[in-house]
Amino acid sequence: MSEVSTPHVLLGLLASGGRHGYELKRAYDARLPQARPLAFGQVYATLGRLERDGMVAVTGQERDGGPDRTTYALTDEGRAALDRWLSDVEPPLPYVASTLLAKVVVALLVADVDRARSCLVAQRQAHTARLRELTGVKHAPSATLDDVVAADYAIAHLDADLRWLATTLDRVADWHREVHP
Amino acid sequence: MSEVSTPHVLLGLLASGGRHGYELKRAYDARLPQARPLAFGQVYATLGRLERDGMVAVTGQERDGGPDRTTYALTDEGRAALDRWLSDVEPPLPYVASTLLAKVVVALLVADVDRARSCLVAQRQAHTARLRELTGVKHAPSATLDDVVAADYAIAHLDADLRWLATTLDRVADWHREVHP
DNA sequence: CGCTCACTATTCACCGGGTGAATAGTGGTG
DNA sequence: CACCACTATTCACCCGGTGAATAGTGAGCG
Numbered sequence: 001m002s003e004v005s006t007p008h009v010l011l012g013l014l015a016s017g018g019r020h021g022y023e024l025k026r027a028y029d030a031r032l033p034q035a036r037p038l039a040f041g042q043v044y045a046t047l048g049r050l051e052r053d054g055m056v057a058v059t060g061q062e063r064d065g066g067p068d069r070t071t072y073a074l075t076d077e078g079r080a081a082l083d084r085w086l087s088d089v090e091p092p093l094p095y096v097a098s099t100l101l102a103k104v105v106v107a108l109l110v111a112d113v114d115r116a117r118s119c120l121v122a123q124r125q126a127h128t129a130r131l132r133e134l135t136g137v138k139h140a141p142s143a144t145l146d147d148v149v150a151a152d153y154a155i156a157h158l159d160a161d162l163r164w165l166a167t168t169l170d171r172v173a174d175w176h177r178e179v180h181p
Numbered sequence: 182m183s184e185v186s187t188p189h190v191l192l193g194l195l196a197s198g199g200r201h202g203y204e205l206k207r208a209y210d211a212r213l214p215q216a217r218p219l220a221f222g223q224v225y226a227t228l229g230r231l232e233r234d235g236m237v238a239v240t241g242q243e244r245d246g247g248p249d250r251t252t253y254a255l256t257d258e259g260r261a262a263l264d265r266w267l268s269d270v271e272p273p274l275p276y277v278a279s280t281l282l283a284k285v286v287v288a289l290l291v292a293d294v295d296r297a298r299s300c301l302v303a304q305r306q307a308h309t310a311r312l313r314e315l316t317g318v319k320h321a322p323s324a325t326l327d328d329v330v331a332a333d334y335a336i337a338h339l340d341a342d343l344r345w346l347a348t349t350l351d352r353v354a355d356w357h358r359e360v361h362p
Numbered sequence: 363c364g365c366t367c368a369c370t371a372t373t374c375a376c377c378g379g380g381t382g383a384a385t386a387g388t389g390g391t392g
Numbered sequence: 393c394a395c396c397a398c399t400a401t402t403c404a405c406c407c408g409g410t411g412a413a414t415a416g417t418g419a420g421c422g
Contacts, residue, residue, distance in 0.1 A: 003184075004283045005280055005283070006408075006409095008284075008287070012287035012291050015290070022371050022372080023371095031290060034276060034277050035276055035277055036278050040371085041373080041409075042408070044373070068371075068416090070372090085284070086291075086292070086296065086300060087303075089303045089307040090284065095215060096335050097184060101216070101331060102185045102186070102189075105327075106193035109193055109194070109196070110263070111267070115267065119267060122268075125270075126271075130273040145352065145356045146286075146356075146359070149352065153277055153279060154274075154277050156344050158273060160340060164333055164337045184379090187379075202401070203400050203401080219380095222380075222401090225400095226378085227379085230378075250401085251400095
């Protein structure tokens with residue numbers, strides 16, 4: 001549910017025709033501006049692994065008013081892998097990968113109830129602020145559907161955190177008693 | 182919001198007294214059974230980095246009916262870093278790190294509306310199933326508060342995904358039109 | 363004319379996180 | 393005594409990610 005799979009996204013961007021690294025990076029920025037920023041280095045490294053694994057192949061090394069550039073295209077295997085990725089569901093993680101949760105657990109372990117509680121309260125404030133920010137983004141006149149959908153995603157999860165924070169705040173005293181018997 | 186910070190968690194587990202790697206791994210499993218599994222190798226690697234950075238120090242190399250073991254303890258600097266980590270709020274990510282979102286974007290790019298829609302529907306099913314599973318975990322008689330709190334966290338986020346899936350399903354046609362003008 | 367600037371395009375060295383297998387010593391059981 | 397399970401650590405290896413370096417080209421400008 002968490003880390004975006006860079007290789008598959010690159011395969012996706014290559015599906016609409018061969019491209020070289022630089023183009024891919026720009027396509028990524030254009031299509032997924034709200035996602036984790038992608039460094040150039042990462043593009044080439046990933047392309048290298050994809051080529052090694054037979055997912056993409058070099059289709060040309062031209063130079064056209066500029067530095068050399070090597071164009072990559074999907075292989076049949078690559079297209080199949082992309083297809084598989086799209087049709088497979090992302091299994092919801094069997095474990096909970098949340099710094100927030102880990103931090104509260106650690107706070108309960110090493111400190112007292114108040115410490116854990118203040119940690120939760122502080123977090124609630126930060127989330128609330130970010131929520132307001134995102135609501136702004138969403139309702140900005142310049143917002144495209146891309147932006148709105150992404151903002152909605154983030155908003156839904158911030159909201160989930162906030163609801164969890166609330167119920168956990170209620171439980172923190174009991175929880176502390178359970179951890180330190 | 183996503184990747185658990187292994188180093189800080191280890192510092193937290195060390196706060197209640199010096200321990201060696203194997204003990205740390207078991208403490209981790211005991212205290213955070215619902216979190217990302219932690220491999221032994223990772224414990225020692227992380228301890229090595231923490232030592233290099235002056236966060237922990239070796240306090241002994243005993244052998245007590247078994248193989249050698251090297252005990253680590255928090256340094257003052259380590260305790261300070263742990264304290265800082267606990268009091269700092271986790272900044273909600275400025276970007277959206279979701280495979281789910283990325284996959285739908287890619288599906289819209291490389292395929293048609295139906296493909297994107299079926300991807301969303303399939304995902305909805307998987308989430309609903311996992312939701313039922315987690316509700317079971319939460320209400321099991323054996324559930325501790327640890328389990329309940331963790332389950333609630335996961336449930337809140339699955340619910341967030343489901344709500345987002347629903348509104349996105351409604352928008353997918355419009356969105357496709359915006360992406361392919 | 364030559365200088366610098368901005369853009370295109372790629373490579374490199376380096377780190378942290380993570381996995382799986384290997385190693386090695388010890389105690390108990392059949 | 394052979395084997396197994398447990399304790400404890402190390403190793404080799406990969407992926408993902410960052411920041412800086414390199415290198416060529418065209419445009420603006422004094």
